[in-house]
Amino acid sequence: MFPELTGYLFPNDVHIHWSLMIVMYPYITGLVAGAFLVSSLYHVFGREEFKPLGRFALATALCFLAVAGLPLLNHLGHPERALNIVVTPNFTSAMAGFGILYASYFIILLLEVWFVFRIDIIDTAARSRGLKRRLFALLALGVYDTSEEAQRIDHKIIRVLAAIGIPMACLLHGYVGFLFGALKANPWWSTPLMPVIFLFSAMVSGIALLIVLYQVAMKIKGMAIDREAISAMARWLWLFMIMSLTLELLEIMMLAYERAEEWEVISHLLTHQLSFSFISLQMVGGGLIPLILLGIVVLMGSYMDDRIRNTLTMVSSLLLLLQVLAMRWNVVIGGQMFSKSMMGFREKYVPGLFEKEGILAAAAILFIPFVLLVIFDKFLPTFRHVGTQEH
Amino acid sequence: MAAQDNHRKLPSGAMSRRDFLSRSGSAVAGGMVIALILPEDSSAGTSGADYDWNRHRWVYLIDTSKCIGCGSCVRACRAENSVPEKMYRTWVERYEIPMEGEAYVDSPDGSEHGFDPVANGLSVGKGFFVPKLCNHCRATPCIQVCPVGASFATRDGVVLVDPEHCIGCGYCVQACPFGSRFINPETHTADKCTLCYHRITKGMKTACVEICPVGARRVGDRENPDDPVIEILATRRVEVLQPELLTRPQCFYLGLDMEVR
Numbered sequence: 001m002f003p004e005l006t007g008y009l010f011p012n013d014v015h016i017h018w019s020l021m022i023v024m025y026p027y028i029t030g031l032v033a034g035a036f037l038v039s040s041l042y043h044v045f046g047r048e049e050f051k052p053l054g055r056f057a058l059a060t061a062l063c064f065l066a067v068a069g070l071p072l073l074n075h076l077g078h079p080e081r082a083l084n085i086v087v088t089p090n091f092t093s094a095m096a097g098f099g100i101l102y103a104s105y106f107i108i109l110l111l112e113v114w115f116v117f118r119i120d121i122i123d124t125a126a127r128s129r130g131l132k133r134r135l136f137a138l139l140a141l142g143v144y145d146t147s148e149e150a151q152r153i154d155h156k157i158i159r160v161l162a163a164i165g166i167p168m169a170c171l172l173h174g175y176v177g178f179l180f181g182a183l184k185a186n187p188w189w190s191t192p193l194m195p196v197i198f199l200f201s202a203m204v205s206g207i208a209l210l211i212v213l214y215q216v217a218m219k220i221k222g223m224a225i226d227r228e229a230i231s232a233m234a235r236w237l238w239l240f241m242i243m244s245l246t247l248e249l250l251e252i253m254m255l256a257y258e259r260a261e262e263w264e265v266i267s268h269l270l271t272h273q274l275s276f277s278f279i280s281l282q283m284v285g286g287g288l289i290p291l292i293l294l295g296i297v298v299l300m301g302s303y304m305d306d307r308i309r310n311t312l313t314m315v316s317s318l319l320l321l322l323q324v325l326a327m328r329w330n331v332v333i334g335g336q337m338f339s340k341s342m343m344g345f346r347e348k349y350v351p352g353l354f355e356k357e358g359i360l361a362a363a364a365i366l367f368i369p370f371v372l373l374v375i376f377d378k379f380l381p382t383f384r385h386v387g388t389q390e391h
Numbered sequence: 392m393a394a395q396d397n398h399r400k401l402p403s404g405a406m407s408r409r410d411f412l413s414r415s416g417s418a419v420a421g422g423m424v425i426a427l428i429l430p431e432d433s434s435a436g437t438s439g440a441d442y443d444w445n446r447h448r449w450v451y452l453i454d455t456s457k458c459i460g461c462g463s464c465v466r467a468c469r470a471e472n473s474v475p476e477k478m479y480r481t482w483v484e485r486y487e488i489p490m491e492g493e494a495y496v497d498s499p500d501g502s503e504h505g506f507d508p509v510a511n512g513l514s515v516g517k518g519f520f521v522p523k524l525c526n527h528c529r530a531t532p533c534i535q536v537c538p539v540g541a542s543f544a545t546r547d548g549v550v551l552v553d554p555e556h557c558i559g560c561g562y563c564v565q566a567c568p569f570g571s572r573f574i575n576p577e578t579h580t581a582d583k584c585t586l587c588y589h590r591i592t593k594g595m596k597t598a599c600v601e602i603c604p605v606g607a608r609r610v611g612d613r614e615n616p617d618d619p620v621i622e623i624l625a626t627r628r629v630e631v632l633q634p635e636l637l638t639r640p641q642c643f644y645l646g647l648d649m650e651v652r
Contacts (some may be wrong), residue, residue: 011477
């Protein structure tokens with residue numbers, strides 16, 4: 001089927017080369033960065049209210065990071081050559097940094113997870129038999145020291161790793177924003193605000209994901225939802241969503257007020273091609289509504305019944321998860337809905353359900369980390385009952 | 392170079408000329424394409440073995456006042472380079488600029504089959520054709536962004552893609568401000584105009600230049616002091632596309648209008 005077009009497009013600009021997969025990639029790395037920073041709020045900054053989530057947030061970051069490369073691999077015309085990025089990197093390309101950033105962040109995260117769960121790994125090895133015992137003995141890397149002295153050193157190392165991880169997570173995700181922001185050919189992408197917007201929206205999506213997962217996990221495990229943790233997450237979520245929404249609006253308002261040349265194209269883009277995903281989803285449904293709901297939670301939280309607070313934060317988080325997805329879509333797909341002739345538009349783009357880079361593939365990739373998380377939790381306790389000693 | 396500014400007479404006069412060409416275009420092209428695939432015995436053709444890329448610096452010159460929009464170049468390019476359907480290494484745009492109001496621009500199928508007569512009811516003040524292709528920029532964003540170095544510039548000034556090394560990420564396609572690149576659906580790698588590198592390094596012209604019936608397209612060599620194209624660049628007022636982006640295009644235009652982007 002040939003796309004519906006208006007105006008004049010350069011003949012090669014009719015195609016959407018960066019598909020749904022390229023929407024998923026920054027979405028997933030955003031979730032990673034956000035979840036990691038929540039765990040760091042506890043491990044580095046000692047925010048005690050995040051204690052119940054410290055381990056779980058870290059496991060979540062790891063499970064999502066494990067699949068972050070999949071959408072890219074699925075998108076590449078030649079995935080078998082993917083390692084060329086590492087073997088023959090062209091360092092003038094922002095993208096060439098991918099392998100290095102991804103690998104080093106992965107190592108930091110793995111190390112931190114190992115130190116945080118080390119005692120549990122040893123416990124599990126000691127308590128089980130057969131294959132499981134051997135597997136966990138292997139995971140313990142031959143270190144069985146669980147003395148208090150050893151645990152104290154663990155804590156120090158975790159703190160350092162988490163601290164190194166913060167700039168690494170920011171780099172990994174900020175770099176994705178940079179990929180778009182540094183392309184002068186595309187006025188919808190080319191803004192220094194892009195990496196900043198990406199970072200703030202990453203925080204939003206990561207915290208929102210943890211709020212949803214935490215509540216679901218507590219329900220499944222029959223554990224009590226920690227009031228302090230939810231209230232604190234709601235506060236941080238509110239702050240980051242305000243920042244993120246403000247930046248997103250500022251970018252548009254600057255263009256509009258400047259009456260920059262590109263505004264002609266972008267105003268048309270926002271009011272036509274992206275009217276639903278930008279105005280309805282990103283700004284109103286996923287922006288204004290959670291802003292109000294979270295505002296209620298934050299400002300009136302102390303008078304609120306736990307169930308209402310939990311429901312309001314849950315609904316806001318789900319809306320914000322959608323908002324950030326819409327934002328990624330609007331950036332990636334929106335930037336390809338107009339031609340670089342600045343005279344023509346593609347009317348719409350709907351990814352196919354069964355296409356190689358279609359909706360089903362995206363859903364499958366997004367589903368994997370949840371499975372990984374369940375498996376992780378089966379072997380290593382991501383939550384502990386309140387009151388037990390925790391890292 | 393006497394032929395410029397005759398687009399003032401365009402509306403009535405050019406129309407019939409266009410009509411004639413769009414009808415006869417494919418016939419002409421058919422013949423010329425055959426000429427292109429004939430053995431390389433013609434004119435200055437060499438085997439290319441003694442080609443020294445340090446002794447050439449290729450540029451391209453388009454005289455928009457000469458182009459008649461026949462689309463032969465687009466067909467010749469497709470035939471010569473096996474360009475997949477609906478993808479274009481070169482194309483021709485038609486501009487119709489009314490006395491008042493917005494310019495009307497089109498390029499149906501990249502002008503591969505020429506143009507239909509003007510039917511938008513505009514009272515056209517001026518009209519012209521603009522052939523487009525890769526600008527082989529010297530400071531090009533496509534090479535800058537290629538993560539693996541598959542996009543590169545030759546010493547003689549041609550921007551190429553190594554299809555054996557390209558991973559098909561599409562970053563260069565996004566980075567090109569001129570829409571000159573695409574992902575080839577057959578090879579799944581980035582694809583673009585090669586300035587017929589396989590031909591120019593053997594002393595031949597590019598397919599599009601070879602076939603252009605009016606001499607609107609020309610290839611020049613900066614290292615050749617007697618090259619008439621270089622003389623034009625040195626003495627006439629030439630322009631490039633989107634100069635504000637500072638990509639330093641090596642494809643130059645005569646008679647460009649401010650409407651052209």
